[in-house]
Each structure stands twice: as C-alpha cells, then as structure tokens.
Amino acid sequence: MPLDRYDRRILEALQKDSSLSNQRLAEKIGLSPSPCLRRVQALEEAGIIRKQVALLQPEKIGLELMVLMHISMDRHTPERFEHFEAEIKKSDEVLECHLITGHDADYQLKVVLRDMAHFQDFLLNRLTRIEGVTGVHSSFVLRKMIDKTEFPVY
Structure with missing residues (x-):
C-alpha cells in the first residue's frame, strides 16, 4: 500500500x-x-497498523529486572526452530524473540521479570528445559537510555 x-x-x-x-x-x-x-x-x-496498546512502566507493576538473553540451539533445522519458537511464545515474560545472525547464538530474547528468583526459575525450570537449547548467555539491563516504540515513517 x-x-x-x-x-x-x-x-x-x-x-x-x-x-x-x-x-x-x-x-x-x-x-x-x-x-x-x-x-x-x-x-x-493492510496490516500496517497491527494493534493499538497501552504501554506500561514495568517497574511500577513489580517487574524490576530486564534481561537480554542469547540462546544457542543444538541443531539448525526448521523443526528445531519451530519447536523452540512455539515453546517460547508460551512465556509471558518474553517481550521479544529474534532469530539472529552474527553471534554465537541463534536467538535473542528480551525478558522482563520480578527479580533474580523469578529469573532463576525462568532460566532453570523453563528456558533450559526446551529441547534443543544448549547455551544461554544473559545480560542484565542496568539502565535504558532510549525506550521508544515510535519509528520514522518515510
């Protein structure tokens, strides 16, 4: 359009x-x-406007921890990726999931959690139990300098 x-x-x-x-x-x-x-x-x-939402302040509702996670998979097959993606879609904590290149990882996740105990539970009891996950590298967000949802419309 x-x-x-x-x-x-x-x-x-x-x-x-x-x-x-x-x-x-x-x-x-x-x-x-x-x-x-x-x-x-x-x-x-036309699908240009996907949906209209209210943007929340995570800290104000008890989600104090934001984590960027790189996930490595054992096999690079469509079936393995489909299984991982289906499982990760079940996690409310995952805000974004990207299949990526250029790293030792296959996926990057953006996750929000209450605290370290919640992170530990998510990591050990859910994420690493997904068949095919062989590695997880986590980076904790200390501060957001840019936090916007708008992008230019050329």
Whole structure:
C-alpha cells in the first residue's frame, strides 16, 4: 500500500498517542473525520497498523529486572526452530524473540521479570528445559537510555 503524506501523518500521530479520538486525529493531520477514519481503517486492513496498546512502566507493576538473553540451539533445522519458537511464545515474560545472525547464538530474547528468583526459575525450570537449547548467555539491563516504540515513517 503506497503511503501519502496524510497516511504518514496518521501513523506518526497514532504512534505517539493511539488513544486519540478520530475527531482529534483528523484535526491534527488536516482532514475531516470521515476520510480520516477510512484511512485508519485501510491502514489496519493492510496490516500496517497491527494493534493499538497501552504501554506500561514495568517497574511500577513489580517487574524490576530486564534481561537480554542469547540462546544457542543444538541443531539448525526448521523443526528445531519451530519447536523452540512455539515453546517460547508460551512465556509471558518474553517481550521479544529474534532469530539472529552474527553471534554465537541463534536467538535473542528480551525478558522482563520480578527479580533474580523469578529469573532463576525462568532460566532453570523453563528456558533450559526446551529441547534443543544448549547455551544461554544473559545480560542484565542496568539502565535504558532510549525506550521508544515510535519509528520514522518515510
């Protein structure tokens, strides 16, 4: 779907605040409400807008620990990867899971947990019990310098 300047403005505005009413969004981008709503619906139908969410502050709800984990697998087969991915999708703690290259690892996970006891349980009783996992390297996030969900719409 080709994006024009109004589509780009809609995407930029909704990335900053997805709770905008259609009326307010239309005002911000310089369209009347009806065409604005049609454009938003078209962006949703095209899969450009995946979903609208509320972003939470993890520390405020007791999730004090963020960990970046590199996971190594024993075999590089589609079946092994499919099994790992199906199992990891069951973990609420995993915010992101990426199949990666350029490291000694096959996957990178971004995980949020309550504390070290929660991390230990996640690591020893769940993650390392997934068939095919041969190595885990964990890095604990000390501070986030950039924490955004918006990206440029060119």
